Amino acid sequence: GAGVSQSPSNKVTEKGKDVELRCDPISGHTALYWYRQSLGQGLEFLIYFQGNSAPDKSGLPSDRFSAERTGGSVSTLTIQRTQQEDSAVYLCASSNHGASNTEAFFGQGTRLTVV
Amino acid sequence: AQKITQTQPGMFVQEKEAVTLDCTYDTSDPSYGLFWYKQPSSGEMIFLIYQGSYDQQNATEGRYSLNFQKARKSANLVISASQLGDSAMYFCAMRGPPWREYGNKLVFGAGTILRVKS
Numbered sequence: 001g002a003g004v005s006q007s008p009s010n011k012v013t014e015k016g017k018d019v020e021l022r023c024d025p026i027s028g029h030t031a032l033y034w035y036r037q038s039l040g041q042g043l044e045f046l047i048y049f050q051g052n053s054a055p056d057k058s059g060l061p062s063d064r065f066s067a068e069r070t071g072g073s074v075s076t077l078t079i080q081r082t083q084q085e086d087s088a089v090y091l092c093a094s095s096n097h098g099a100s101n102t103e104a105f106f107g108q109g110t111r112l113t114v115v
Numbered sequence: 116a117q118k119i120t121q122t123q124p125g126m127f128v129q130e131k132e133a134v135t136l137d138c139t140y141d142t143s144d145p146s147y148g149l150f151w152y153k154q155p156s157s158g159e160m161i162f163l164i165y166q167g168s169y170d171q172q173n174a175t176e177g178r179y180s181l182n183f184q185k186a187r188k189s190a191n192l193v194i195s196a197s198q199l200g201d202s203a204m205y206f207c208a209m210r211g212p213p214w215r216e217y218g219n220k221l222v223f224g225a226g227t228i229l230r231v232k233s
Binding site for chain 2 (some may be wrong): 033041042043044045048056089091093095101102103104105106108109
């Protein structure tokens, strides 16, 4: 596609349920990022994939959070046993090559609300 | 580890005036890239401008320019002739060298909310 695509755009879930958020990066982009943004706040780094290398999971807030990237393309962020504090916008971004001079392109985000 | 600091939670500027948004960074790597993004109330992240650590000249893109002071480790964004549509959250970000494990992770500052007054 032309840009980074995220689905769903909005998700309301009950506390304790599992959710899956999907990210379709720009075709050919080797680097993929997940960030979390609470209302009016900055971007909290969650996880980073670069090519076939092991992902940088250092930003995942707990073991309820996991992510995978299949075939070097689509990525899924899974949150198990959701809590109200997980409510936020989850942003995905991709970039070409992962070199220091390439900007990242962002999707529109998934707004997650845990009730 | 890389770190980005934006010390201005919020800024006001009069329409048609220039405004500077501050950004300082910390890294031990000689090679890195600095980015500014704009996030309007719609939530989309819009790339504005890039500065490489080895670039000799300050980056410019239309009304946006980056005041890069390497020795001070600062990369301030200057917006000239502010417009009402410039009202948004602005994020400074940094990426390190690709040869360092996870070095080119993109790290963001806390952001600055800019409000342009008519």
